[in-house]
Amino acid sequence: MDQLRSLRVFVQVIADGSFASAARALDMAPAVVTRAVADLEEHLGARLLNRTTRSLALTEVGEAYFERARQVLADLNEADQLAASVSSQLTGKLKVLCPPAFATHQLVRHLPRFCQQYPGVSLELGTKGPVESADEGFDVSIVSLGAQPLQGEFVARPLAHSNFVVCAAPSYLAQCGVPLEPLDLMHHKGVLLAVSAMRKDVALVRQVADTSPQASHRVLVQLHEPVLASSHIDTVYAATLAGLGIAGLPTFVAEAALKDGRLQRVLPEWQGALPLRLYAATPTRKHMPQRTKAFVEFLVQTFGGSERDPWL
Numbered sequence: 001m002d003q004l005r006s007l008r009v010f011v012q013v014i015a016d017g018s019f020a021s022a023a024r025a026l027d028m029a030p031a032v033v034t035r036a037v038a039d040l041e042e043h044l045g046a047r048l049l050n051r052t053t054r055s056l057a058l059t060e061v062g063e064a065y066f067e068r069a070r071q072v073l074a075d076l077n078e079a080d081q082l083a084a085s086v087s088s089q090l091t092g093k094l095k096v097l098c099p100p101a102f103a104t105h106q107l108v109r110h111l112p113r114f115c116q117q118y119p120g121v122s123l124e125l126g127t128k129g130p131v132e133s134a135d136e137g138f139d140v141s142i143v144s145l146g147a148q149p150l151q152g153e154f155v156a157r158p159l160a161h162s163n164f165v166v167c168a169a170p171s172y173l174a175q176c177g178v179p180l181e182p183l184d185l186m187h188h189k190g191v192l193l194a195v196s197a198m199r200k201d202v203a204l205v206r207q208v209a210d211t212s213p214q215a216s217h218r219v220l221v222q223l224h225e226p227v228l229a230s231s232h233i234d235t236v237y238a239a240t241l242a243g244l245g246i247a248g249l250p251t252f253v254a255e256a257a258l259k260d261g262r263l264q265r266v267l268p269e270w271q272g273a274l275p276l277r278l279y280a281a282t283p284t285r286k287h288m289p290q291r292t293k294a295f296v297e298f299l300v301q302t303f304g305g306s307e308r309d310p311w312l
Contacts, residue, residue, distance in 0.1 A: 003043065004076075007069050009036040010048065014066055017056065090291045091120035097138040100127040101233040102278070105253050106303075107142070114298050121291045134281035139292045142299070143279040156279040157296055159303040160310050164248040164272025166204075167263045171243040179246070179266055182219045188246050202248060203273035218273060250276055251311035275309065 012022040013033065023030040041048050048062035058066055098107055103125060111123065126138060134141040134154035143156065150156055166185070179185055182204050206217040228239050233253055240247040241262055249263075257263035280299045282292060304310045 003040070006036045006040040006043075007073060009033050010040055011066065011070050011073055013037060013049075013056070014058065019056075090118040090294055092289070092291060093122050093124055094140070094291050094295055095124045095126065095138045096295070097126040097128075097131055097135050097141040099131050099142065099144045100129065101237075101250070101253050102142060102144065103127045104234060105256070110302050113302075114295065117298075118291065118294060121295075134283055136283050139282065139289070140295055140299075141281045143281045145277045145279070146274055150279070152281075153284050154281045155284055156281040157300055158305060158307060159278040159280055159299055160252075160305075161275040161277055161307050162250040162252045163275045163309050163312060165251055165254060165258075165268075165312075166246060166266040166270065167240055167249050167254050167258065168246040168266050169241055169243040169262065170264050172245060173264060173266070175243075182221050182267060182270055185221050185246065185267075204267070204270045205273045206269050207271060248272055251309055255311040271312075277307070278303070 009022065009026065009028070012026055013019055016022045016025055019033050019037075020030055022028075023033045026033065037049065044061075044065070046061045046065075047059050048065055050057045050059055096107075104127075107125075115121070115123075126135075131141055131143050132145060132148065133143060133150075133152040134156070141154075142159070143150070166179075176188060179188065185202070203218065203220050205219075227245055228236070230236050230239075233250065236247050237249060237253050237257075239245070240249065241257065246266055254263055254265075258265055280296045282288065282296065
C-alpha cells in the first residue's frame with residue numbers, strides 16, 4: 001500500500017464529502033478511491049468512516065486520524081514548497097573545473113557579469129591541469145579536447161572551437177624575418193610547441209573562401225629542435241611574448257595579444273589542422289541545482305555554444 005497516497009485520498013474524501021467528488025478532484029477512478037480508503041483502514045486495523053447510501057461520517061478514530069493526517073499533509077506540502085524555493089534560488093557554492101589557460105585568458109574576465117547577475121552564488125575554481133572529462137567532484141567541468149572523443153558518463157554542452165594559430169612577437173619577426181610559406185617555419189629554430197614537447201612536426205591547413213574538399217590545403221612541416229618546448233600553454237605564451245620564437249597558440253590564449261599588437265599572426269591564412277573542442281560538462285544528476293544550470297547557460301551564451309571559433 002502507498003500510505004501517502006491513501007492519506008491524500010482519505011483527506012480529499014472528507015473534504016469533498018463523497019468518494020465520487022474526491023475521485024473527480026484527484027482524477028482517479030471511483031473504485032481506486034474506495035480501494036485506497038479501504039487499504040488504509042485495513043492497515044490501521046480500524047474503521048475510519050461510517051458509510052451509508054447518502055452520506056459519510058467519520059468514526060471517533062477517524063476524526064482523530066483525519067486531523068493528524070491533514071496536518072501531516074500540510075507539513076509535507078510546506079516542506080515541498082520550501083525545498084522548491086531553495087532549489088530555485090541561485091545561492092550557494094558552485095565548484096568549477098577549468099583548464100588553467102582557459103581560466104586565465106577567458107573565463108575569469110567574464111565572471112564579473114555572472115556574479116553581478118547572481119550575487120548569491122560563490123565560485124570555487126579548480127585549475128589543476130588539462131581537463132579531458134567531467135570530474136564528479138565539481139558541478140561544472142570545462143572540458144578541452146583535441147582528436148580524442150568525449151568519454152565518460154556526463155552531460156556535455158558545446159561551448160566553442162579554438163584553432164591553433166601561428167604567432168610571434170614583433171621583435172622576433174624584426175630580427176629573424178617573417179615566414180611567407182609554411183615550409184619557411186623549418187628555418188626558424190625558435191619554434192615553440194604548445195601541445196606536446198615530444199612532437200617534431202606541425203600540421204597546418206589553409207583557410208580559403210571555397211569550402212569544398214578540393215579547395216582545402218594541408219601541409220605537414222618538419223621542425224628543428226626548438227629553443228623551448230613545453231606542454232604548458234601559458235609558459236609558451238609568455239616565451240612568445242618575450243620574443244623567444246614562433247609558437248602555435250590557441251586563439252583563446254592569443255586573442256588579446258593579437259588585438260593589442262604584442263603578438264603578430266604569422267601565416268594568417270593558415271592554422272592548426274585540429275582545433276580544441278570546448279564543452280561545459282556536468283555529472284549525470286537527475287536533480288541539478290538551478291545555479292549549475294544557470295552557469296552552464298551563461299557559458300553557452302558567452303562563448304557561442306557552437307562548433308566555431310569566436311576568437312578568430
